Amino acid sequence: xxKTTQPTSxxxxxxxxxxxxxxxxxxxxxxxxxxxxxxxxQGPQYIIHGLKNNETNEMASLIITEDRKSSTLIxxxxxxxxxxxxxxxxxxxxxxxxxxxxTGTRLKVLA
Amino acid sequence: xxxVSQHPSRVICKSxxxxxxxxxxxxxxxxTMFWYRQFPKKSLMLMAxxxxxxxxxxxxxxxxxxxxxxxxSLTLSTxxxxxxxxxxxSFYICSARDPQESTDTQYFGPGTRLTVL
Numbered sequence: 001x002x003k004t005t006q007p008t009s010x011x012x013x014x015x016x017x018x019x020x021x022x023x024x025x026x027x028x029x030x031x032x033x034x035x036x037x038x039x040x041x042q043g044p045q046y047i048i049h050g051l052k053n054n055e056t057n058e059m060a061s062l063i064i065t066e067d068r069k070s071s072t073l074i075x076x077x078x079x080x081x082x083x084x085x086x087x088x089x090x091x092x093x094x095x096x097x098x099x100x101x102x103t104g105t106r107l108k109v110l111a
Numbered sequence: 112x113x114x115v116s117q118h119p120s121r122v123i124c125k126s127x128x129x130x131x132x133x134x135x136x137x138x139x140x141x142x143t144m145f146w147y148r149q150f151p152k153k154s155l156m157l158m159a160x161x162x163x164x165x166x167x168x169x170x171x172x173x174x175x176x177x178x179x180x181x182x183x184s185l186t187l188s189t190x191x192x193x194x195x196x197x198x199x200x201s202f203y204i205c206s207a208r209d210p211q212e213s214t215d216t217q218y219f220g221p222g223t224r225l226t227v228l
Binding site for chain 2: 032036038041042043044045046049087093098099100101102103104
């Protein structure tokens with residue numbers, strides 16, 4: 001079973017920040033938080049990941065709470081092309097560890 | 112980032128026939144690849160872990176004789192849906208990790224849409 005809980009759907013106005021929450025209250029000390037997104041009828045795309053520190057890259061920022069029981073993915077200036085299903089996944093690092101996908105959050109960016 | 116391809120992108124077949132789907136890591140070698148299936152408006156469901164040079168590991172409830180996986184080289188894994196039935200119609204996606212990358216990121220293929228008539 002997926003170890004994460006996410007809202008089913010969210011709307012965001014184009015140009016505004018999209019804040020997508022994820023609850024992972026049973027996360028273990030060696031588990032990382034990964035975020036992927038899936039645009040309709042495509043394979044998932046990697047966005048960002050982190051362990052306990054906040055992370056930022058060209059796509060997004062990841063804010064992890066101090067107790068690591070939840071995190072927020074931030075898309076600073078959402079565009080229509082950011083409309084997708086966003087998945088938060090927790091897993092240890094290592095190539096043989098499986099990705100277990102939850103239901104994700106369906107983000108709709110509105111013009 | 113690394114690129115994973117799948118072929119074909121979509122396939123239509125008759126009930127009872129077998130269909131092979133290829134997953135390739137284009138610019139890296141992958142000892143482990145993963146196969147998923149996804150029904151409309153549902154999340155990805157892991158089917159099996161494909162290991163180069165050894166048998167695949169199947170998730171509970173996935174029939175290994177129906178979904179044959181072969182990982183004959185470090186850049187190619189194949190999924191064969193045998194004796195396909197309409198209920199096998201789905202979106203099949205593979206993923207792989209580039210062991211040279213320190214981020215341990217999994218890269219996903221674009222998916223293969225299978226329709227069984």
